[in-house]
Amino acid sequence: MSCGLVSFVGAGPGDPELITLKGLRRLREAEVVLHDRLVPHELLDEVSPGATIIDVGKTPGRPCVGQDQINWLLVDWARRREHVVRLKGGDPAVFGRLGDEIEAVRSAGIAFEVIPGVTAASAAAARLGISLTRRGSASTLVFAAGTDQTGHHSAALDWELLARAEGTLVFYMPVGSLAPITAALTMLGRDPREPAILVERVGTPGERVIASRLADIAEEGRAAGVAAPAVLITGPTVVGASVPLTLRRAASHVAV
Ligand SMILES: C[S@@+](CC[C@H](N)C(=O)[O-])C[C@H]1O[C@@H](n2cnc3c(N)ncnc32)[C@H](O)[C@@H]1O
Numbered sequence: 001m002s003c004g005l006v007s008f009v010g011a012g013p014g015d016p017e018l019i020t021l022k023g024l025r026r027l028r029e030a031e032v033v034l035h036d037r038l039v040p041h042e043l044l045d046e047v048s049p050g051a052t053i054i055d056v057g058k059t060p061g062r063p064c065v066g067q068d069q070i071n072w073l074l075v076d077w078a079r080r081r082e083h084v085v086r087l088k089g090g091d092p093a094v095f096g097r098l099g100d101e102i103e104a105v106r107s108a109g110i111a112f113e114v115i116p117g118v119t120a121a122s123a124a125a126a127r128l129g130i131s132l133t134r135r136g137s138a139s140t141l142v143f144a145a146g147t148d149q150t151g152h153h154s155a156a157l158d159w160e161l162l163a164r165a166e167g168t169l170v171f172y173m174p175v176g177s178l179a180p181i182t183a184a185l186t187m188l189g190r191d192p193r194e195p196a197i198l199v200e201r202v203g204t205p206g207e208r209v210i211a212s213r214l215a216d217i218a219e220e221g222r223a224a225g226v227a228a229p230a231v232l233i234t235g236p237t238v239v240g241a242s243v244p245l246t247l248r249r250a251a252s253h254v255a256v
Helices: 021-029 041-046 067-079 098-107 120-128 159-164 175-187 217-224
Strands: 005-010 032-035 052-055 083-088 111-115 141-145 168-172 195-200 208-213 230-234
Touching: 005 021, 005 067, 005 098, 021 041, 021 083, 021 111, 032 067, 067 083, 067 098, 098 111, 120 168, 120 195, 120 230, 159 175, 175 217, 175 230, 195 217, 208 217, 217 230
Parallel strands: 005 083, 005 111, 032 052, 032 083, 141 168
Antiparallel strands: 168 230, 195 208, 195 230
């Protein structure tokens, strides 16, 4: 039996203009679109009027479509010979359960492709005018999950390694664990004065940035009521971040 095609497409975070040309083309051609909660909703206007759009977004603390059901939907629609676009926030390969979905599609014998997207860390760095790496002082770049699957506890990470790592650490899903993350890093030897930044809802009208030092960022984030989605970036290259005008701080430049 011939099957359809599943295109895993990275939508980018927040700003709808950050999708790739190839991703946008696939979205316009799609017959079925299964999308995450965090994809820029303006992109759904690009979908052809006859196509089926299914929201399979997961909202923390609310009943939602489970991963098994998403896998099943992908396979089921593709078996009807449809061109399915699985639209995911940011880059599908970064904390996006892409591996599970590829496995489901591959084991059903369905053709697929992955079209990368701009991940939240890259979008945040770009907005703030910082580099995530720097020759000599930031040759390592780590993307880490800040919380475990429950969303309430810090992820089980090698904190000693992260504390020692020279360079930039980016924590995705950090909001529920800001204090444990920063305490673990500083107690295990990371410089508490290292510049750190929290970027909430990057690329959206609600974007906010809290710039501080590693030792203080958790408290500042808590005081500001920072909520998901946000990324925590800490490392020497965070110095000199040019803070856009949409920020809660009055200063247009953060001297950290
Ligand atoms: C399940 S992960 C998906 C990451 C996504 N695949 C990517 O590459 O950006 C969700 C986390 O990504 C981060 N994130 C996604 N969109 C964001 C945004 N617009 N602003 C800040 N962080 C974002 C947050 O840490 C959020 O909790």
